[in-house]
Amino acid sequence: MATKTTKPTVADDALLTEEEILKMGEKDYMNAAQLAFFRARLQQLEKDLLKNAGETTEHLRETVLVPDPADRATIEEEHALELRTRDRERKLLKKVQQSIASIDTGDYGWCEETGEPIGIPRLLARPTATLSLEAQQRRELKQKLYGD
Secondary structure, eight states: OOOOOOOOOOOGGGOOOHHHHHHSOGGGTTOHHHHHHHHHHHHHHHHHHHHHHHHHHHHHHTOOOOSOHHHHHHHHHHHHHHHHHHHHHHHHHHHHHHHHHHHHHTOTTBOTTTOSBOOHHHHHHOTTOOSOHHHHHHHHHHHHHHOO
């Protein structure tokens, strides 16, 4: 079984590809190269989210007033949709930053609930995952049965 590792020491120019990571065995789980790959992916996601937030701010500042009530309603609806999207991205940004911090502490890639590996395919699909697939399914089932 794989064990937790410490901070990655691989240079940025040596980042692995998804295919290379998927080919690695269990003994290589969350080694320095994999942690460097996920750190780079999370940092890029963080950068993109921050860029989107800045663009939204600029877009909302550029709004012009229009006399037609229908046009004004359309613009207001677009702004509301954009703000909801940014709110979801704000929550995702927090998770991304927590994931980067968990790489620093050596906890990234390990289920918060069971301590077992989350799994490379799941982390590739959702780099901010903190639960293994089984633990997540149990949590969702509990929420469905008992509510939040």
